[in-house]
Amino acid sequence: MLVVYLMTEMEERSGPPITLIDPIDMSKLDPTFRDEIKSMPNGEALSACFACSTCTAACPIANMWKYKPHQLIRMILLGMKEEVLSSNEIWLCLTCYECQERCPQKVRVTDIFFDCKNLAAEEGKIPPNVVALAKELLTKGQLYTVTADWEREDMGLEPEVPGLSVEAVKTILKDTRTRKIVGGDE
Amino acid sequence: MSNPVLIIGAGVAGMTAAVELADSGIKTVLVERLSTTGGNALNLYKAFPTDDCFYCFEGNRWRPGIRKCFYRSALTEQPNIDLKMNSQVEEISGLPGNFSVKLDIGPQYVDPKKCTMCGLCIEKSKAFSLVSPQCQPQAVVYDPEIEDTGTTSAAEECPTKAINLDAKSTKKIISVSDIVIATGYHEMQPVNVDEYGYGTHPNIITQLELARILDPLGETKGVLLRPSDGKPAKRVMMVQCVGSRDENYYAYCSKICCVFALKHAAILTQDHEDVEVSVVYMDIRTYDRYEKYYRDTRNAGVEYIRGRVSRIEPQDDGSLDIIVFDSLLNKYLKFSVDIFVLSSALEPSAGSSQIISSLGLKSASGFIGAINPETEVVVGNRIYACGSALGPSEVPESVTQARAVVSKILQSKE
Ligand SMILES: Cc1cc2nc3c(=O)[nH]c(=O)nc-3n(C[C@H](O)[C@H](O)[C@H](O)COP(=O)(O)OP(=O)(O)OC[C@H]3O[C@@H](n4cnc5c(N)ncnc54)[C@H](O)[C@@H]3O)c2cc1C
Ligand code: SF4
Ligand code: SF4
Ligand code: SF4
Ligand code: SF4
Numbered sequence: 240m241l242v243v244y245l246m247t248e249m250e251e252r253s254g255p256p257i258t259l260i261d262p263i264d265m266s267k268l269d270p271t272f273r274d275e276i277k278s279m280p281n282g283e284a285l286s287a288c289f290a291c292s293t294c295t296a297a298c299p300i301a302n303m304w305k306y307k308p309h310q311l312i313r314m315i316l317l318g319m320k321e322e323v324l325s326s327n328e329i330w331l332c333l334t335c336y337e338c339q340e341r342c343p344q345k346v347r348v349t350d351i352f353f354d355c356k357n358l359a360a361e362e363g364k365i366p367p368n369v370v371a372l373a374k375e376l377l378t379k380g381q382l383y384t385v386t387a388d389w390e391r392e393d394m395g396l397e398p399e400v401p402g403l404s405v406e407a408v409k410t411i412l413k414d415t416r417t418r419k420i421v422g423g424d425e
Numbered sequence: 426m427s428n429p430v431l432i433i434g435a436g437v438a439g440m441t442a443a444v445e446l447a448d449s450g451i452k453t454v455l456v457e458r459l460s461t462t463g464g465n466a467l468n469l470y471k472a473f474p475t476d477d478c479f480y481c482f483e484g485n486r487w488r489p490g491i492r493k494c495f496y497r498s499a500l501t502e503q504p505n506i507d508l509k510m511n512s513q514v515e516e517i518s519g520l521p522g523n524f525s526v527k528l529d530i531g532p533q534y535v536d537p538k539k540c541t542m543c544g545l546c547i548e549k550s551k552a553f554s555l556v557s558p559q560c561q562p563q564a565v566v567y568d569p570e571i572e573d574t575g576t577t578s579a580a581e582e583c584p585t586k587a588i589n590l591d592a593k594s595t596k597k598i599i600s601v602s603d604i605v606i607a608t609g610y611h612e613m614q615p616v617n618v619d620e621y622g623y624g625t626h627p628n629i630i631t632q633l634e635l636a637r638i639l640d641p642l643g644e645t646k647g648v649l650l651r652p653s654d655g656k657p658a659k660r661v662m663m664v665q666c667v668g669s670r671d672e673n674y675y676a677y678c679s680k681i682c683c684v685f686a687l688k689h690a691a692i693l694t695q696d697h698e699d700v701e702v703s704v705v706y707m708d709i710r711t712y713d714r715y716e717k718y719y720r721d722t723r724n725a726g727v728e729y730i731r732g733r734v735s736r737i738e739p740q741d742d743g744s745l746d747i748i749v750f751d752s753l754l755n756k757y758l759k760f761s762v763d764i765f766v767l768s769s770a771l772e773p774s775a776g777s778s779q780i781i782s783s784l785g786l787k788s789a790s791g792f793i794g795a796i797n798p799e800t801e802v803v804v805g806n807r808i809y810a811c812g813s814a815l816g817p818s819e820v821p822e823s824v825t826q827a828r829a830v831v832s833k834i835l836q837s838k839e
Binding site: 260261262265266286287290292309310313314316317 | 709719720723724726728729731735736748749751753754755756757758759760761
């Protein structure tokens, strides 16, 4: 599992610190990140976010996250590109859209996390388990193999699973970014 | 003849009350401590909610958003208004309907009815100055503290003989039927709030000081410059609730500082190029239609940081390093800024407590308190208050309260 919680690097200090506070230096962040996300079709309302944290209240799993949805949006606004794109959270998101549905400022939270995943993927920052899934898709043409079992009978379906053409899927995927994610010719 | 109405303070509220009473045929005595009317609103540049400009005189019509301020131009022309500039109320005694008021009327060195603002005296002597081209009454002012050789010749050569250097202050006792308190507010000088360093660095200023910088008629002609070295300022940080909502200073919310901070943020991002603005806040209180400023400024890229300032470190190049705790992110952030603006509390103006105790009024955190919450402007028997004398208020609200006072007085006279 990919766990990268990099904080922006600090300048070398001479002498002892005045306080034990180790702040994030705003000048080391990337203010263009906000604009980058804003320029994407889902990002239009990004800066309308007023940090109410409704999205986090709505999220069924953010309790487990180091950065909650409202914090990720804030980090995007502040320009913490590195931290957002290497965060686990954007990949852990269930894409359930609860947050986006409830956001009072119409920020497309879930879609913005999709955009972040795409940007992260372009930088090659993908958790290994996601890469493994992509590989599975590419080689098998499907993620889950449907097997014949008693439930089909109970539901009055024909006992045999109708043939699924995985070849077409595999061929198509070869020309997509999924292939790039997996990399090489494997 | 019935007694006139005394109005103390010629800010927006006092002027409105005076003009509307006068227009209804009631004589008023309008007492103003300073040498120009208008009060705090004079120095605000653009005003919410309309983004109009406060400079409302004919000569300024070319400026965007100007409407002629009918109140201020009426002050010297309306015969029912007796305007007493540089004056104060010394003592009030007597009974409602027939209060006896002792006035300390400042010396009238320059007669506003004669002065044409030709500028001759200003050239001759530093003791004469023009507060602003929009000052009302329309006249230069003379400062007897500044002694210089040109004053006598200025007085002699004044084409309209408007100058009287020997003018003396006078005491006068008048009888009035009603008293209207419109003494307004004062912006707290946050020198005691140590963590913000006000007074220790020229680039740490208050919102009223920022309003002067933004004003095209101010010293910098509206160009955003650092007070320390006059270099262009590109990064501005504001901090809200300085001395308000703080039991160590004023426990109340000053109500309008969120709105004027955001108004300034809007001006900085819209009228100026490449200026970055951050606002550090505990709550943003943009009540009513002012939510629009909040949304617009977020869209314009203003950075809102919920949290508090932890340290300010002045740098050799005149900038300030400011560490802010972002309570939503649970992280400390370090900014480098050119100007740090404090949204300081609005406190009762000097003298409010004397007025309250001498007239036996109620105090509402130092402002004048209503005797009955349903009639906010009635503060005693034939004693009224309006505008920021009642507590922090915006201009439209001050004007509405002044009109409520007028209506109460007119009803009582029927
Ligand atoms: C930074 C800033 C920006 C603002 N921007 C806006 C805005 O955009 N829009 C808006 O609607 N409002 C704005 N306001 C609020 C606005 O300034 C007030 O609403 C308005 O000035 C209140 O008018 P007033 O007449 O009640 O009081 P004041 O303007 O304070 O006038 C009081 C007058 O009484 C005089 N006085 C006081 N005590 C005495 C005494 N004892 N004897 C004789 N005279 C006395 C004073 O000299 C003064 O002339 C802003 C305020 C601040 C601080
Ligand atoms: S719900 Fe919307 S406005 Fe509120 S914090 Fe989340 S993204 Fe921002
Ligand atoms: S879409 Fe993702 S972030 Fe939004 S509520 Fe669902 S899991 Fe949480
Ligand atoms: S010389 Fe006389 S008229 Fe001219 S500005 Fe001075 S006081 Fe006014
Ligand atoms: S108006 Fe805003 S800045 Fe002013 S005291 Fe209230 S919350 Fe604080």
